[in-house]
Amino acid sequence: MDRTGRRIFTCADDNLVKIWSSTDGRLLMTLRGHQSVIADISDISVNDENTLLASGGLDKTVRVWDLKNGSPVAVLHGHTGGITSVEFCPTPIDEAKCLIWTGKDGGALCIWHWDSLTNEFGYGKNCCHCSRLFCVIALFV
Template sequence: MDVAVAVNAHIPPDYLLRICERLGPLLDKEIPQSVLGVQTLLGVGRQSLLRAAKDFRHTLWKGSAFAALHRGRPPELPVNYGKPPNVVNIISARQLTGCGRFSHLFPTSTYQHMKMHKRILGHLSSVYCIAFDRSGRRIFTGSDDCLVKIWATDDGRLLSTLRGHSAEISDMAVNYENTLLAAGSCDKVVRVWCLRTCAPVAVLQGHSASITSIQFSPARKGTTRYLTSTGADGTICFWQWHANTMKFKDRPVKFAERSRPGVQISCSSFSSGGMFIATGSTDHVIRIYYLGSESPEKMAELESHTDKVVAVQFCNNGD
């Protein structure tokens, strides 16, 4: 053994790795790997360095081939193109990396078979907000008849009607534990219900005008959670609640952002981790708040718009 080491002393420790790095690009040109851009020495199947053409069940199509098949039409994938990953894989990838490709979850062939699942006449007035629960088994609708209704996704039957508001429902949100439903209304009140019993949990009164948006924070600090609400009074309220007891504090942490009379905060969006929330308002300003300290605090004011900010959204990976 010592003789072999002495004879090959001129060979560096990473010699085999460097050989693979040179062979890898040559192999990729002949037989592309299943995940483009990912090179590994430990892969198997279509990701292995020993892969052969027979390992591929489907032909790799390129944009030029699609254009040749569909002259006069935009390029699109054939119906039998590959087999997309299942929903579990896509959702898991999005939780780990913050992003996922919608085309993987729903191939183009899906849209050819879409049809109306159910049509329900369930409210006495206009329905302006709607939300799914975290499992996708229930649908929540908020209407101008002051009611919030819960429907079953599978057959459309009415599960429950939540009452209490005295004006139009303006926005709804479901917490990330899928235990609470919050609804904001033009009556200046945010009401919270338990999704297991449909019993009222809290009535939150911190605004002096209509509620424009409500959001549950994805962030988790022990058992401390936050529900945020923005209003036409130019304020944002951070309602703290306990994850186990589901009890809300009576007084919120409030920021009044009325730089001039009549300013409204119209929209809000949490970052993917829940540490930041951005709001847009009619005074053209985007404001960023931070929830990572002992109490929520304002981090920045972005004044690049020249008109009302009516929608704001963090990207999935938080960039």
């Protein structure tokens, strides 16, 4: 769900992210872009501002979407294997905003910083390899 509870997000083995109304169950929007013969989207995450949705799939990409109009914002690469988890880091500090994800390629962790004013991703991009890392959870304390 988004932060307001008005939208529900689903992803599946059809390469689609779907956005549903939680009040009446209507399909509001379908986000297309992931491409894979093994057509799974493995994880999705919504940023704290409810403006962006990130999806990670077995096509080795993380795609970022604008939730106002469903348009693509970015296609991010950094893994040689499928994406296992994706998470926006919740923080009120603009300089610390980032999107992190893990992949099937030996447990790599990628951290892409993003500018919330321009929605540009990548400055300060960093990928590190850890042993058997499959999931990530981001918390702001």
